[in-house]
Amino acid sequence: MKKIHAITFYVLGSAISLTVANADPIADFYRGKTVDMLVGYQVGGGYDIYARAVARHIGKQIPGQPAVIVKNMDGAGGLRVANFVFQLASKDGSVIASTGRGAAFDPLFGNKLAQFDGRRFGWIGSANSEVSICVSIKGSGVDKFEDLYDRELIIAGTGAANDTDQIPKVINGLLNTRFRLATGYPTGAGLQHSMERRETFGRCGWSWSSIKATHPQWVTDGTINLLVQVALQKHSELPHVPLIADFAKTPEQREVLKTIFASQVLGRPFFTTPDVPMERLAALRRAFDAAMVDKEFLAEAEKLKLEVTPVDGVTVETLVNEIYRSPKDIVSKAGALMR
Numbered sequence: 001m002k003k004i005h006a007i008t009f010y011v012l013g014s015a016i017s018l019t020v021a022n023a024d025p026i027a028d029f030y031r032g033k034t035v036d037m038l039v040g041y042q043v044g045g046g047y048d049i050y051a052r053a054v055a056r057h058i059g060k061q062i063p064g065q066p067a068v069i070v071k072n073m074d075g076a077g078g079l080r081v082a083n084f085v086f087q088l089a090s091k092d093g094s095v096i097a098s099t100g101r102g103a104a105f106d107p108l109f110g111n112k113l114a115q116f117d118g119r120r121f122g123w124i125g126s127a128n129s130e131v132s133i134c135v136s137i138k139g140s141g142v143d144k145f146e147d148l149y150d151r152e153l154i155i156a157g158t159g160a161a162n163d164t165d166q167i168p169k170v171i172n173g174l175l176n177t178r179f180r181l182a183t184g185y186p187t188g189a190g191l192q193h194s195m196e197r198r199e200t201f202g203r204c205g206w207s208w209s210s211i212k213a214t215h216p217q218w219v220t221d222g223t224i225n226l227l228v229q230v231a232l233q234k235h236s237e238l239p240h241v242p243l244i245a246d247f248a249k250t251p252e253q254r255e256v257l258k259t260i261f262a263s264q265v266l267g268r269p270f271f272t273t274p275d276v277p278m279e280r281l282a283a284l285r286r287a288f289d290a291a292m293v294d295k296e297f298l299a300e301a302e303k304l305k306l307e308v309t310p311v312d313g314v315t316v317e318t319l320v321n322e323i324y325r326s327p328k329d330i331v332s333k334a335g336a337l338m339r
Helices: 002-022 025-030 046-061 076-087 145-149 163-175 188-196 208-214 216-220 251-265 278-292 295-304 313-324 328-338
Strands: 034-039 067-072 095-098 122-126 132-137 153-156 179-182 202-207 224-230 269-272
Touching: 025 278, 034 046, 034 076, 046 067, 046 095, 046 208, 046 278, 046 295, 076 095, 122 278, 122 313, 132 163, 132 208, 145 224, 153 163, 153 188, 163 179, 163 202, 163 251, 163 328, 188 202, 188 208, 202 208, 202 224, 208 216, 216 224, 251 313, 251 328, 269 278, 278 313
Parallel strands: 034 067, 034 095, 153 179, 153 202
Antiparallel strands: 095 269, 122 269, 132 202, 132 224
């Protein structure tokens, strides 16, 4: 009898040891939980569409398969959500956020509304390395970028912290162009409506992926002129549209443009709070990378006409740190242009 008890104890002990060995603390943490996906803009815009698509697929890639719920937290040109994630959100890995691609660098460039340090976020990845475009409406008198040296173009913007406002300010200040900004439209859709009503006659800082998703006919039928690409490299689909660096006249101008527009690599960024345990951040990064190649996600992205050219979290983190190490005189000039 004692022998049987000893064998039973040995078997039970082995089973307990095996269970402990196979335990996954990441899965245990996320199982049964809800992960909040916070979006810094209103429903229906480009960032919101990307975030909702990612939210529908990333949950099954996170150990424990938590539910992922999208919540819109618009305000301050996308900075409201960045401030919240940095200061107030739970730092346990249960919050993922997405906001403007340039938000990470706003503190560096002196934007006082940005109450965070972009280097301290847990960068999960970007769904797209973006190319932004400046466009004009046909008949506006501005058919190509060089026309802006002599002709004014009234363009629509959504707010001081957004690409729609910052990009034309930088280009005007650095290259002496004549964009005239009419800002304060609440959404990207509002910008397009203003162009349709001829309240404005163009837009600068419009993602090429968004143009293709929302107004591809404006390109094919000639409603808009593609004036310049704002990115570090040309998009493969736009070999004949000039790059903004093509118009730089000095090495310093090129360096300023690079420092500011490196943010285009963070086309559709996703991040979590500072101080998330490293093993959970690593799990979120792996889940994001897996979602980006998931067949169901890619099929939905194609249906939604979303461009997916993912950038992994380590690459995003490295880029953010690199830009924060830019020479002080270049950062100063960039910040002055953006303000």
